Amino acid sequence: MLSEHPSAETEISRIGSYHAHVYFRTPEERARAEQLRAAVAERFSVQLGRWHDRLIGPHAAPMYQIAFAREVFPVFAAWLMVHRNDLVILLHPNTGQPRRDHQVNAIWYGEVLPIMNPEQLPEFSDEAEIITPNTTPAR
Ligand code: ZN
Numbered sequence: 001m002l003s004e005h006p007s008a009e010t011e012i013s014r015i016g017s018y019h020a021h022v023y024f025r026t027p028e029e030r031a032r033a034e035q036l037r038a039a040v041a042e043r044f045s046v047q048l049g050r051w052h053d054r055l056i057g058p059h060a061a062p063m064y065q066i067a068f069a070r071e072v073f074p075v076f077a078a079w080l081m082v083h084r085n086d087l088v089i090l091l092h093p094n095t096g097q098p099r100r101d102h103q104v105n106a107i108w109y110g111e112v113l114p115i116m117n118p119e120q121l122p123e124f125s126d127e128a129e130i131i132t133p134n135t136t137p138a139r
Contacts, residue, residue, distance in 0.1 A: 015093040017131050018068050020080065023061040023088040023113065032085040033064070039083060040066060044076055045133040058102055058121055060113040061088070069131050077107070084109050099123050 022037070024030040041048060049065035056063075068076060080089060089109040092101045099121040115121075 014095045015070060016096070017070065017094045017129050018073055019090075019092055019094065020066040020068070020076075021059060021063045021090040021092075022066065022084075023059070023063045023090070025061045025088075029087060030062075032087055036083070036085045036087060037064065041135040041137070043079070043137050044068070044072060044135060045137055046072060046076070046135055047131050047133055048135060055116070058115045058118060059090075060116050067129065067131050068133075080109060086110065088113060094129055096125055097123060098125050 022033050024033040037048060040046060045068075047067040049067065051062075051064050052059070053062045055061070077091060080091070087109075088111050090102070090106055090113070091109065092106040095101055095105065097105075099118055100123070102115050102121060103118055
């Protein structure tokens with residue numbers, strides 16, 4: 001019996017973009033995060049955010065953000081599985097529900113770190129993020 005439900009494509013249509021947050025907790029991890037950043041820049045059309053050596057927002061460790069469009073997800077998410085340099089990475093969608101995106105909808109690579117002060121993340125947001133790639137992948 002066919003049930004009437006929205007297509008999977010429709011169900012994910014509220015994902016506007018994604019973030020990958022690359023964490024580093026020691027100088028050694030920071031060095032690996034630099035290597036990962038360079039490797040990403042050479043391969044993917046993404047928006048590399050600046051280094052945050054101090055805690056910011058809901059993040060439990062220093063990090064930088066990689067923002068990317070839906071189309072980039074399939075290859076990038078798979079590539080990160082095998083090239084993350086043993087770093088902890090939080091990959092979350094941006095669906096317009098920031099709190100849920102970080103607490104419920106996220107994928108963690110490696111350990112799961114706490115989400116700090118989640119009550120400060122808005123439950124709903126209608127700010128659509130414009131991804132402006134700042135990498136120039138060579139291939
Ligand atoms: Zn984020």
